[in-house]
Amino acid sequence: MTAPIPTRVHYHQQARELELGYADGQSYRLSAEYLRVYSPSAEVRGHGPDTAKLQTGQKFVGLKNITQTGRYALKLHFDDGHDTGLYSWDYLYDLAVNQDAYWADYLKQLADAGASREPLGIPLKPV
Template sequence: MAGLTPDTPTPTALTVHKQSRVLEIAFSDGTEFKIPFELMRVYSPSAEVQGHGPGQEVLQTGKREVAVLELEPIGNYAVKPVFSDGHESGIFSWDYLYFLGAEQARLWAEYTQRLEAAGAQRDAPMLAAGGHGCSSH
C-alpha cells in the first residue's frame, strides 16, 4: 500500500451525499473534491476489483446507481465504504481518495475506454462471480 508520509494531506471534512451520490472530501492542503460513488466503486482498491496483479482488473459495470450506505473508519488513515451492492472489501486510504479526486477526469476517461474495449455497457449488470469474462470462443 502506498505509504502515508507526514506530507500526505488528511481529510478535514468527509460528507456522504446520498442523494447526489458523491463523497465530498476536504483536505488539509485546502483542496476539496466531490468523488462520485460510482467512481469509487469502479476503482475500489480491493482485490475483488483490482485482481491480484496488473491486467487482472475486473471491469465493473452497472454501478451508476450504487450508494454508499456507511463509511467505516479504519484507524486514522483510511475508510471502508459499505456499498449498496454488497461490496465492502475496499480500504480507501487518504492518499487513494486524494488520487481519485485529483485524477477523476482521467480515471473516467480510462474507465470509458476500458468499457469500449471490452464491448461492455456502463449500465450492464455484472457477470456472476467467477465469470471473469474469459470466454473461450
C-alpha cells in the same frame, strides 16, 4: 510525500457523491460509482494488472455506510453489497486529483469491452 488527510468527509446521499474537504480549502466530490469501479479490493483490482476485473453496471450504486479504519483509511460499504478494500487517505487523494483522467480511462475500457455503466435489468437496492 504523503497525501493530506481530509478535514471533512461528507456523503451527499441524493447525488451519491463523497465529498472530501482539505485544510488548504480544496474540496473534491467523488461519485459512488467512481469509487466502486476503482475499489482497491482484490475482488476488483485482482492481484496484478492482468487480473483486474472491469466493473460494469455500477451507474446507480450508492453508499450505505462509511467507517473509518484507524487513522489512515475509510471502509466504504456500497449498497450493492461490496465492502472489501480499504480506501487509504493517499488512495482517495489520488482518485480525487486524477479523477478526470481515471474516469476517461474507465469509459475507454468499457467501450473497448463493449460493456456499459448501465446495470442489467432493473436496479434494486437492498432494504
